[in-house]
Amino acid sequence: MLKIYNTLTRNKQDFIPVEPNKVRMYVCGMTVYDYCHLGHARVMVVFDMAYRWFKASGYDVIYVRNITDIDDKIIKRAGENKESIHVLTQRFIDAMHEDERGLGILPPDFEPRATQYVAQMLAMIAKLETNGLAYLAADGDVNYAVRKFDGYGKLSGKSLEDLRAGERVNVNDGKSDPLDFVLWKHARDDEPEEVKWPSPWGRGRPGWHIECSAMGSELLGKHFDIHGGGADLQFPHHENEIAQSEGAHQCQYVNYWMHNGFVRVDDEKMSKSLGNFFTIREVLKKYDAEVVRFFILRAHYRSQLNYSDAHLNDAKGALTRLYTALKTIPVRPELDETTSHSTRPSENASQVAGYVEGWHIDWNTPHAQRFKAAMDDDFNTPEAIAVLFDLANEVNRIQSFDAAAQLKSLGATLGLLQRDPQAFLQGGAEGDLSEAQINAQIAARIAAKQVKNYAESDRIRKELLEAGIVLEDSAAGTTWRRA
């Protein structure tokens, strides 16, 4: 039985879907005014992992991850760049998709953009107004009356009194209560026409929170299973979503709330002011994408994750061990379940290399059972990965083809280990030497060894090592990998 830590109840709970065998999951995605950073990478990888695990567990999953393509920062950035909102957002949406492909992220089933759901948002705001939860303020904004909603604060564990006590200096902006939030922002003169939609309350644009409520219920229904996002979205964003959705629909919105921990850099919060902000593309220039994915999955999704070169190098070494095992004992095609059953990928999935729709894993083996138990325990990927290492040891120890096949197929459920081992081990940053040069050096070394000229063979090996190439002799011959 899968257990999920639910922020709403602050407990691990058995996962019982609203509809048997179906999972409907909504994750807050990116605001597209810049390149995705490592924090985004973690959200993408973590929920991709969950998505894969639901599928591997036999659920029918509908995964929605939205794109916020209208908001203050976008308008500001477009203004600075002197370009249209649409051009700006499309550019960063494309960049985001590129980053995702790099990280082996399966495309969500739906990727709705806020600007395409303005009608649904307006309908929802109207409903809130009818239900007495929304009001038109003097300044033209439509606000949510937080005090009219019973249970405001139930997700973040805050009470309105506490919030009021810790309230920051607030200019009066037409809200009847400082804690009220905007559903619909009236159009400003200095804003481009592009961001002005007609509405019963005058021209304007949606507030930030309403888009998720509207798109969630449109695509997944008024009541669905899982809603995820970064830990910081818990409040106010997700709290406000609950207020909107439950206020409008008068029923439970989401059963399980999942929040992933933050990424830190060298033990400091990643922020633009500290200048320690890393975009995904920057990191991918330096590290193999699978190493980054492995690095993220190696920590539990709810814990903090500290990014540093040392940790990435560590992750690289660990992943190298797994691939080395797979290189030593190649998975025989007839045993390679992960690839032999990949003939029916969904349209989405087929775009991602290494993804397999049909995992025909024998869950009755001890390793698979341990793996499953770990994953079922609130997606305990560190524990699941430990099982992978035990399998690698078995592969190396008893040359087990079965263990190798299992290693690869279990890896697939995490989106790992699906590449040709050689390609992984020899990939990465191009050194000064071409593959042909490396092979020539290896041939020269073998020749030297044959005449027992070890001084020469060792010299060649050392030279290659200095160029980042590690040689490995075995009975089958000499192979190389990048250090």
Place this chain on the structure above:
RNA sequence: GGCGGGGUAGCAAAAUGGUUAUGCAGCGGAUUGCAAAUCCGUCUAUAGCGGUUCGAUUCCGCUCCCCGCCUCCA
């Protein structure tokens, strides 16, 4: 100030009321012309103080320290 999450060996990171986590690094051995890889063995833990218990790293309390949210933020 309010709410929440943590402090595990050199580093990273799980788990657990009594029994090897795991990876990297270290040490010893096997293997190797020597290495690398691999295998075997091995050393470093549970912030501090109390309490519960036959027994606590694990449960409870207190102290110290770290972090997050309360403001846009993944």
